[in-house]
Amino acid sequence: MEYTALQKDASDYVSHYVRQHHIPELLFHNNAHNKDVIEAAKKIAQHYKLNDKDYFIVITAASFHDIGYYNGAAKDHEERSAEMAETFLSDKGVDEETIRFVKQCILATRMPQNPTNLLEKILCDADLFHLGTDDFSERNRLMRKEAELMGKGKTKGEWRRKTISLMEHHTYQTDYSRLLLNEKKQENLNKLIQKEKEGLKKDAKKEQDLQEEPVISNLPLPIDKTTEDSGNPIAKIPVEIGKSTSKYPLDTDNPVDKKDHEKRPDKGIETMFRITSGNNQRLSDMADNKAQILITVNSIILSAVITLLLRKLENNVNLIVPTFILLSISLSTMVIAILATRPAVPSGIFKPEDLQKKKVNLLFFGNFYKMSLESYTDGMNQVMNDREFLYGTLIRDVYSQGVVLGRKYLLLRLAYNIFMFGLVTSVLAFIIAIIIYA
Structure with a gap:
């Protein structure tokens, strides 16, 4: 089987489909994101020296992994993406085993990610590759704007807390990605945490202006326990203020909190x-x-x-x-x-x-x-x-x-x-x- 030509056909098909079914509200999940994921998947796959068949599976899955956004709601888009990949590959005469592996790779990108083999791990890392890059802030801004346009908008503070929770719970699946991206990812996370601390201090100061006694620890921040937007990885992370899953200390001036934070394994x-x-x-x-x-x-x-x-x-x-x-x-x-x-x-x-x-x-x-x-x-x-x-x-x-x-x-x-x-x-x-x- 000529994997290179078939892989190009798959990529061209997805690009053409996205242009034909253009949705202006999708500022993040578009051809630009798809191209970034494909390039990231190629980079990781080349590091692990995959054979031609496995390389084809990963890159084809990367091409199709978000196409489901363009024929339905964000929820369960992975299933629709896998079905479209199956239809395309079947028409091209690809064997059932290869199609099954492509579908499994696409479905592995559902949040929370739970890949079971190297091919699935490579695609999962490629899908969230931007968390550890210099483009993170811009990509995160586009994702928030997209959610807002799709009717799933949140305040900056709510979105920031969900992003922090996502990044703290997320782990790159391959050793190569961890070596390449963890340092920058932590740097991006630290910037968000710093902004959140500054926001908390501002809110606390406003509260102090209104009340005689400060109530920083009981700050009435919004709670969003559920969401229907299963297509957005950040929207899938529950946030409960007061019982925060976040690892950063809310009170940095407290020496006990600071000491406990320093003792945590890096x-x-x-x-x-x-x-x-x-x-x-x-x-x-x-x-x-x-x-x-x-x-x-x-x-x-x-x-x-x-x-x-x-x-x-x-x-x-x-x-x-x-x-x-x-x-x-x-x-x-x-x-x-x-x-x-x-x-x-x-x-x-x-x-x-x-x-x-x-x-x-x-x-x-x-x-x-x-x-x-x-x-x-x-x-x-x-x-x-x-x-x-x-x-x-x-x-x-x-x-x-x-x-x-x-x-x-x-x-x-x-x-x-x-x-x-x-x-x-x-x-x-x-x-x-x-x-x-x-």
Whole structure:
């Protein structure tokens, strides 16, 4: 199947459909937004080096994901978008499995997002890519204006609080998006929070002018618990002032609130540990694969030498030295490659004093696999209840992974060097032996 041409047909079809069924009130969900989502999906998909079929699924789903706005209300637009994608792809002769994957990607963008595989995660991140870009303020303004024109308008304060709630509850689904966008997204969120604090202070001052006693904590802000606009991601987040789901403190002058806020784990730190651990795991898998290649190649060489050459050495005495050089090189390389992948298993027991001194890493199985479940549970509870212990454990875990990786790659480098130079030496030895004998 010619995926590139079919993908272009899908994109052209959606653009043409949107122009034909133009709705002037849709200031945000238009061709410009669709183009941005497609470009973001391409960027993320290229990072993960998707094959042609998966790439086609993601980009086609990105093209169709909001077309449902143009043939019905915002509510349930994802279902209509998926149905239109199915109709288009069926007419083009696309197989049912591919169509099903495209529909699943589109439906995964429903708020709250809950993707189940990499393709769905890529589209979900592409759909909300603007949250972590410099264009966020402008895109957010257009979205609010669109909601107002569609009869779902809110005051600036209400919209800002819903946007803050959305951004605090939202998490980018792919590691790449988190690395690329989290910092700017947090910066955009902080700006909104600052504006909200300033707005609260202004409202509090007005209240103080009207009353003798300030009532900042009971500020009568609007409550919007339900909404029919399921197509707007911000409108789907419930806001209850007084029981706010927002993570920012309303009273920044209160030292207790400030201290509690400072103690909260930073998402950037958690993301750093998660990505570092994942990278270390991938590097470890790569090292194991490299070692496996060396072991396999040298096993074949040893088998060939033993079965073919050793029996002929009586009649070819000149080949004895080159043959044993080759055998030695292959055997040495295999041994070192095996040592690189040979696991080291610790005692599996940790001492209570190590736990008290916060020196044990309970994230590594080698430190607890012989302990009882009760002892391990008690230890993990201590780790989770102590922020310093928790981050210290994560640091030790990453460090220990690095130590193991360092040993693996040093041994692998040694094995590859022995194999490379040894193979050259063996070939030269065979050539010299043959020339001298001749």
